[in-house]
Amino acid sequence: MAAKKIRVLIIDDSASVRQTLVSVLQSDPEIEVIGTASDPFMAAKRIQDEIPDVITLDVEMPRMDGITFLRKLMSQKPIPVVMCSSLTEQGTETLMQALEAGAVDVILKPKIGAADFLAEQGARICEAVKGAAQARLGRRSGALAGAAQGEPRKEGRLVPQEKLTADAMLPPPSGKAMARTTEMVVCIGASTGGTEALRELLERLPANSPGIVIVQHMPEKFTAAFAKRLNGLCEVEVKEAVDGDPVLRGHVLIAPGDQHMLLERQGARYHVSVRPGPLVSRHRPSVDVLFRSAARSAGSNAMAVIMTGMGDDGARGMLEMHQAGAYTVAQDEASSVVFGMPKEAIARGGVDKILPLNLLAAEIQTEDRRR
Template sequence: MASGKIRVLVVDDSASVRQAMKEVLEQDSEIEVIATAADPFAAARYIQQEVPDVITLDVEMPRMDGITFLRKLMQQCPVPVVMCSSLTEEGTETLMQALEAGAVDVILKPPMGVADHLIEAREMIRQTVKAAAKARVSELKAKSPSSEVEKKLTADAMLPPPTGKAMSRTTEMVVCIGASTGGTEALRTVLEALPANAPGIVIVQHMPEKFTKAFARRLNTLCQVSVKEAENGDTVMRGHVLIAPGGRHTLLDRQGARYVVSVREGPLVSRHRPSVDVLFRSAARSAGSNAVGVIMTGMGDDGARGLLEMKEAGARTIAQDEATSVVFGMPKEAIARGAAERIVPLGSIARELVRATVR
């Protein structure tokens, strides 16, 4: 990044999408779209001349699909890649394959012909690309704010801070996990290592709407624990993992001696919905010392404040270490605030959270 800007190559067969993506990205003074390409062959020719910092890559293109190109790219010239797709149920499984093949993240294409396209969607695209620029692609293989950007809200927008009163212990513990960039494969590593009787888990992974359902479905085929996208009122129970649905906040509530999740509409918190801070604060309020909080790879600071609130409420807290994080933003911020009791590598998180729930 000699110019100081993040150099982006946009690859999409639609000229209108290429232009829209270029305009969205270059509204951020830290991003420069150095070229656009209509297909992977044109993109490959450009990369031979200049390797970009980030590539945004369409899934469906003529002559070669995006997944095939991604796999070739990861083998020959690893570059952080953000996959782009329209919001369709059918496309979510393909995007899961892209993440497994080494894509850093997924974003939704900006809709065409919509003059008042949501500010938060444009900002999310730019933040995703900026996060990708910081990603360590090797780990995936095993801002200058616009005047349009809304104020960054805290979890206060969804629920008040914890009272500070100690929560009485129950016979069951609950685990809350937050992750963002690089988190899809990191979470897979953690969940695959858990025994079938692992404590109940609620996860916020920053992903667009509908992708979380495909993500949960994919994990459910790979893990001993049962994994599903969270629905309002679901009980958090041993051997089950609930993934917060994209586009809505997920909170932990206590009903007697059991825990349930509340899935709610609400504003962006820490510029995300679902927000890790919202989940963690709800755990601090509803579970206290009956909870374990885990913060993993991701850009930004979502979850750092909430993890500290969990710790102050008596919960055990864990952060992923820098060496195994694709982006060491969220864990770093939590550690800096003194929120993490334990800092461990990715391969040790499953064992650590099981140990933390044994009484």
């Protein structure tokens, strides 16, 4: 018996964008597009006939904007929604509102006729829809995720690209014991559902918390708006990382979208390296890259936390951190929007402790005091 396909409704005022999204999504054998709509009013009528598993929703549309429709939808008939936006400053600010409104993920609006865009984003769009279909809306107040992920396109279908490991960016840890430093560094990885989970975690941390570096799967430019939003809510200082930024107590660095972030050490101090590179675990930034760099540069001076997200990015890197002496923690299934990344890390044997979201901040503080 064939597995049930994920039924998707596309809402976008551009006919060419609707056509491109249909083509991309229908290329995946696990997805079925049940219909399209040019505005929320047409979509509402379509939903009366058949409720989709996932909706892709444009931000700017005539008669009613996407955020207004999203809020109405979540208050009346919650359905996993993936927002579709262009890379504009206004668009990034609007998508921050989608966090509170209940969006599960965000994808970049397809560039019509741009083969390079589809090569980078075609599979990302499909995975965003699959992740949204797994999301448990009752466990969240809103979430946003995204990442540059790519698989090439051939003869109208997506052809799986070789799935690279962190070897593509840096060699494995040497296995040598790492000298202890006076400061602990915390490395965090998250994807689908991670933005609101990270907000909850960081809001619980005091201003004197250990330095934190984060990879959250999210497209370029959106990470700056996300960091700015968190900075206004938290006692710790939060910013989008820039190459060479030091890792300091009371500060949080978030990897910029479409760039890998590595932890590096100079003497007893840590800083980050932000650099381009291939997709690793089909993501850029990749949690595996950050975690491997921490295993190499920090060893037992580090703590790793892997949070809600689809896929297995971070599982290999967390095992490497665990083997290098780092303390490793995974978010539990009950509090995860999608229990993919934590589940894979646990299965590989790289997790020391499993905790619900509301206890992760306290665990960071406990580990900090223990040192």
